[in-house]
Amino acid sequence: MxxxxxxxxxxxxxxxxxxxxxxxxxxxxxxxxxxxxxxxxxxxxxxxxxxxxxxxxxxxxxxxxxxxxxxxxxxxxxxxxxxxxxxxxxxxxxxxxxxxxxxxxxxxxxAFVPPIDGDAAERIITLNGLEEYRGAQAELAKAKSVLVIGAGLIGSEIAMDLASADRHVILTDRAETLLPGLLPGFISSQLFQSLGNQGVKLELGTLVEQLQQGGEHISVRLRNGHEYFVDAVVCAAGxxxxxxxxxxxxxxxxxxxxxxxxxxxxxxxxxxxxxxxxxxxxxxxxxxxxxxxxxxxxxxxLGQDSDVTLPPMMVKVKTPHLPIQLSGNTSRADANWQMNANSEGMTARAFDEEKKLIGFVVTGGHMKQAFSLLRELPPRI
The missing domain is CATH 3.50.50.60 (FAD/NAD(P)-binding domain)
Structure with a gap:
């Protein structure tokens, strides 16, 4: 055998x-x-x-x-x-x-946790797996206010979910925009507005400098000088x-x-x-x-050598108040964007200098456009 x-x-x-x-x-x-x-x-x-x-x-x-x-x-x-x-x-x-x-x-x-000063830094929660959530679920269940560090894909999803569950949420990131590695600015700003409409306090372009125990709460100090008190801190910084x-x-x-x-x-x-x-x-x-x-x-x-070949793949941003799907190169600085928007949502196509489609983002009611656009993109690997 x-x-x-x-x-x-x-x-x-x-x-x-x-x-x-x-x-x-x-x-x-x-x-x-x-x-x-x-x-x-x-x-x-x-x-x-x-x-x-x-x-x-x-x-x-x-x-x-x-x-x-x-x-x-x-x-x-x-x-x-x-x-x-x-x-x-x-x-x-x-x-x-x-x-x-x-x-x-x-x-x-x-999970990456940036270095943060203060005696409450050890209370930072990460949710990168079942075991981590199992260990933190009791604290998160009773928390009424939560600081979320990291405004990328997972951080933004968690922030929206917490806000939808009636938590007061502060979302912070050193980047100036939400999902900077995935979304162009004009889509990121829509997500910013959607989270803001839910009551999420957005603190972008700054860092968490200190987390201190403050009685039953955690005292948060940001580099921009703003201070908050929260019940829990979740890090989704990568x-x-x-x-x-x-x-x-x-x-x-x-x-x-x-x-x-x-x-x-x-x-x-x-x-x-x-x-x-x-x-x-x-x-x-x-x-x-x-x-x-x-x-x-x-x-x-099992004995049949097989290369990995990856076609264009969809990324779904699980933010129900602003559903987003995207694929391809959507963060390229020199991309030329063509947009079609109405009250239902937006379809945004990214083209290179040769006018070839290199990526797209669809939101809201425009999701049905995603798979036809996906077929137009070149393979990733």
Whole structure:
């Protein structure tokens, strides 16, 4: 019998890979090692837990034991891999040696928290996974006011959801606009207005300098001199790929774990998938590229080398008061934009100097335009 495929991590990338392998091969031995509970859940649902009044348990689609039994895998929960010996094709976990035939690093990414002074900095909450939400849900359930650090995709979604759940919300970012890496200014300003109409206090172009305990509250001081009192602080300032294990194993790393188009690392029989993987210089944290990468990797692991080919992909901004979908290069400074707007929403197309479509953004009632525009875009990788 062949040695098992060992996967480190139990997030969307890992479990999608397991599902895809099982559709093609019911006999291949698979071992999943995770530092978490191993329960199967949809991470994007974390952006809407407040309006839906959901607990961490409500988000679980299948318990770890159920998932392991259903897909016939060995699942080591609450376990950490201590080291990888690529030459011997072994790893150390829980003080034991585990042999692998092929190893997949699906170690994900951790939430980035900027350095902030003050004795309440340790109270900063991150919501980058089920375990983090489980640990913070009681505090967030009773909080009436929340500071959200980071006005990117996740921060803006969480801020809107909190406001919709009748929390007083302050949203801050060092950037001058919302979602600066995704949205052109004229769309970002619409989202700014939508959040403002909900009562969200927007503090952009500044930094959180200090968080101090103030009785039952947290005293917030911003660099622009403004001060607030809140009950909780949530940080959604970005993600940093978890590359330490790969680095210690001698694999090539950059921002993420460097892989080729077949998701192979610099070392034979070791692959990387998901938020931790850097494919030809790209970090691709959205669900669709991870899904397509898992589909290609499953074939490769089962003996049919398969390149990852990514078509244009849609990004959905889950802000119900201003629904937004986009694709392509929507943050290019020299893009020429053509806009069609009415009372229902907007369709904005971005063109390059050769008048070729390079991206688009649709809002509100114009969502139906998205998929026809998507077909006009060139492949991403």
């Amino acid at each position: 062949s040695q098992p495929i060992v996967i480190i991590g139990s997030g969307f990338a890992s479990y999608q890979l397991v599902k895809t392998i099982r559709r093609q091969d019911s006999q291949q031995a698979i071992t999943v090692i995770t530092a978490d509970s191993g329960d199967d859940y949809a991470k994007p649902d974390l952006s809407h837990v407040f309006t839906k009044g959901q607990s961490a348990e409500d988000l679980i689609k299948m318990s770890a034991d159920e998932f392991a039994k259903s897909h016939d895998i060995t699942l080591l929960r609450h376990s950490r891999v201590e080291s990888i010996d690529a030459a011997q094709k072994t790893l150390r976990c829980n003080g034991e040696t585990i042999v692998y035939g092929q190893l997949v690093l699906a170690t994900g990414a951790k 993600l940093k790929p978890n590359i330490q294990l790969a680095l210690e194993a001698g694999l090539k790393t950059n921002r993420g774990i460097v892989v080729d188009r077949q998701l192979r690392t610099s070392t034979a029989d070791i692959f990387a998938l998901g938020d931790c993987a850097e494919i030809e210089g790209h970090l691709l944290p959205f669900l669709q590229p991870i899904l397509m990468s898992a589909n290609a990797l499953a074939k490769t692991l």
